[in-house]
Amino acid sequence: MSDVEPQYTIEEAAQRTGVSAHTLRYYERIGLLDPVGRAPSGHRRYTEGDIGLIEFLTCLRQTGMPIRAMQHFMALMRAGDHTIPDRIEALAAHREALTEQLALLRRHFEAITNKIEYYRALLGEHPDELIRSGH
Amino acid sequence: MSDVEPQYTIEEAAQRTGVSAHTLRYYERIGLLDPVGRAPSGHRRYTEGDIGLIEFLTCLRQTGMPIRAMQHFMALMRAGDHTIPDRIEALAAHREALTEQLALLRRHFEAITNKIEYYRALLGEHPDELIRSGH
DNA sequence: CTAAGAATTAGAGCGCGCTCTAAGTCAATG
DNA sequence: CATTGACTTAGAGCGCGCTCTAATTCTTAG
Numbered sequence: 586m587s588d589v590e591p592q593y594t595i596e597e598a599a600q601r602t603g604v605s606a607h608t609l610r611y612y613e614r615i616g617l618l619d620p621v622g623r624a625p626s627g628h629r630r631y632t633e634g635d636i637g638l639i640e641f642l643t644c645l646r647q648t649g650m651p652i653r654a655m656q657h658f659m660a661l662m663r664a665g666d667h668t669i670p671d672r673i674e675a676l677a678a679h680r681e682a683l684t685e686q687l688a689l690l691r692r693h694f695e696a697i698t699n700k701i702e703y704y705r706a707l708l709g710e711h712p713d714e715l716i717r718s719g720h
Numbered sequence: 721m722s723d724v725e726p727q728y729t730i731e732e733a734a735q736r737t738g739v740s741a742h743t744l745r746y747y748e749r750i751g752l753l754d755p756v757g758r759a760p761s762g763h764r765r766y767t768e769g770d771i772g773l774i775e776f777l778t779c780l781r782q783t784g785m786p787i788r789a790m791q792h793f794m795a796l797m798r799a800g801d802h803t804i805p806d807r808i809e810a811l812a813a814h815r816e817a818l819t820e821q822l823a824l825l826r827r828h829f830e831a832i833t834n835k836i837e838y839y840r841a842l843l844g845e846h847p848d849e850l851i852r853s854g855h
Numbered sequence: 856c857t858a859a860g861a862a863t864t865a866g867a868g869c870g871c872g873c874t875c876t877a878a879g880t881c882a883a884t885g
Numbered sequence: 886c887a888t889t890g891a892c893t894t895a896g897a898g899c900g901c902g903c904t905c906t907a908a909t910t911c912t913t914a915g
Contacts (some may be wrong), residue, residue, distance in 0.1 A: 648829070679832065
């Protein structure tokens with residue numbers, strides 16, 4: 586079969602992942618991403634696999650994992666299959682922290698909702714029938 | 721009635737709110753908190769009302785509201801009751817952002833969970849009967 | 856009365872995660 | 886074959902939210 590695997594320039598990769606080109610280079614520089622493939626010109630070419638990994642890393646970042654911890658996780662990936670238990674442990678710990686973060690945010694969500702209702706009551710409005718009037 | 725309203729030193733306030741004394745002074749300096757009462761010696765004394773406000777601000781901070789936006793909200797509070805609609809609007813907008821943040825985090829939570837299960841499958845383990853063995 | 860420990864201030868410093876700059880190379884179009 | 890614009894690098898800069906420092910004053914225990 587002809588291996589015309591689609592490849593992406595850094596700008597295309599940036600658009601597909603929502604991570605800026607600057608940041609993609611930065612991630613590579615700090616060893617978070619392995620050196621990616623290059624065109625003969627020296628320009629970076631991202632594969633689907635690269636994109637998938639970047640999306641996974643984005644998922645970790647947006648859930649609050651520090652860059653250092655992500656670097657550690659990537660080091661485990663590079664070290665081979667015998668680190669899979671360690672990777673599971675790292676992800677499970679992170680998921681645990683995320684669970685607590687979600688619980689906290691939900692409590693704060695309630696508090697904010699209560700404050701809104703309190704203010705609405707002060708205005709003599711009924712919370713559920715409030716219609717935003719134009720000023 | 722004797723007004724012996726309980727007051728707290730800055731360290732006590734820090735312990736009750738989980739915000740460091742350094743940060744409490746910082747918040748006051750940048751006008752996020754109004755100047756708090758003082759003992760004759762010049763030391764700060766926090767009332768229950770102060771504590772409550774700090775807790776509310778903590779709630780906004782921990783849900784990702786920038787300091788600038790919190791300063792704006794406090795300015796509305798100082799400006800009087802006619803700003804209540806604006807305060808409602810600010811809080812409602814923040815709650816909307818928080819809703820989206822929660823949705824994103826839940827999606828990421830799922831992705832992380834899937835990754836964990838994937839790794840566990842690689843180890844030939846059954847996800848729900850995994851028992852953490854000592855190493 | 857002394858000494859320890861908590862409070863005060865203004866301002867400097869820091870860790871994080873980008874984000875941008877400058878100087879240069881390369882690719883594609885008319 | 887010149888121009889436009891994307892790409893390259895190493896390194897500087899930045900915005901945020903604290904966090905700490907230094908020099909000083911106040912409170913409290915012995």
